[in-house]
Amino acid sequence: MLEGKIDFIASHGQTVFHQPENQMTSQIGDGGAIVAETGYPVVCNFRTIDVALGGQGTPVAPIGDKILFGEFKFCLNIGGIANISCKLDNRIIGFDICGANMVLNALASEIDLEFDKDGSIARSGNVNHDLLNELNAQWYYEKPYPKSIGGGWVTKIFLPIFKKYRMQVEDKLRTATEHIALQIGKDIKNIYATEFLTKDETHSMLVSGGGAFNKFLLERINYHSSVPLVVPDPATIKFKEALLISLMGALRQRNEVNVLSSVTGATADSVGGEIYQSAQKKLATVSV
Structure with a gap:
């Protein structure tokens, strides 16, 4: 149904471990695996740089x-x-x-x-x-x-x-x-x-x-x-959170700030997210 309408996939993933006081957080949902399965570029792991900067890593919305x-x-x-x-x-x-x-x-x-x-x-x-x-x-x-x-x-x-x-x-x-x-x-x-x-x-x-x-x-x-x-x-x-993650992905693709230190307590704002590239032609955005 979405064929021909996807630029990239923005995936926050499911948090399974979160200890920002120890600079550790983990979300399941492997970006490389999603690229391999779908053929579309993926932006994921939005929290990790903020946690490395001493922030809570969340909320990112x-x-x-x-x-x-x-x-x-x-x-x-x-x-x-x-x-x-x-x-x-x-x-x-x-x-x-x-x-x-x-x-x-x-x-x-x-x-x-x-x-x-x-x-x-x-x-x-x-x-x-x-x-x-x-x-x-x-x-x-x-x-x-x-x-x-x-x-x-x-x-x-x-x-x-x-x-x-x-x-x-x-x-x-x-x-x-x-x-x-x-x-x-x-x-x-x-x-x-x-x-x-x-x-x-x-x-x-x-x-x-x-x-x-x-x-x-x-x-x-x-x-x-x-x-x-x-x-x-x-x-x-239902979909506000998905919309916000899509926005974070778009900001990451444009190399613009998408995680705010005033929210998380990090030492600086950051451009969060890992990008897994694909040869697939870009057309629109989806968030999971």
Whole structure:
């Protein structure tokens, strides 16, 4: 279907190991193998140079938030991990907030569901305040930004906390949803305080990622946040991250900055990404 329309493939890959404090990060998805399979040039491994420069290597999306979605003060992506960006006068900041869909989907799997559609099961549950307090007390939440977490932190440190509590799944989901919304609201408040921002009625927050389809989660975020949420059309929700990775690939091809040190804490901005060339004639762009 895409024959004759592809310039190159921009592939972020799947993060399987992330320890920026030790200058290590790893994403599966081999660029050379993708070139061999498709015949198209590939841009991949966007994070590694930033990590080598002392940065977190993530989130990388804020460069796209800045260029493509500049009308929004905040951009919130609720994926496996929730992350946020905020545009300031002369820079943009961003960081990972907490585990999100990784947590909710893992809990839903306990009753053989892939996910909790619309958050309806969570809505039927009750908050366990002992569990909520323990979730909120995790050390990561006290770290100042720039900061990031990997899936390993969610699966090995965060999710095991739920196993300590004998509860119905709906109560676990309700408590996890409240935790996510609380952390998002707290971090927005922290950004205003840290950056000496004045609240403005023009400020709004674009929400994307799978969590943007979770109606109950959005209700709880609205409750804990002072910034109005803007939920875009389904295509933007689903494909915003792919669009941003495609933009990063295009910037790399043009040798322009695509990873911002104001977001990651690196010693300098960088042009991230390895390029695997192909003899295939260039025509358009795709992201995976």
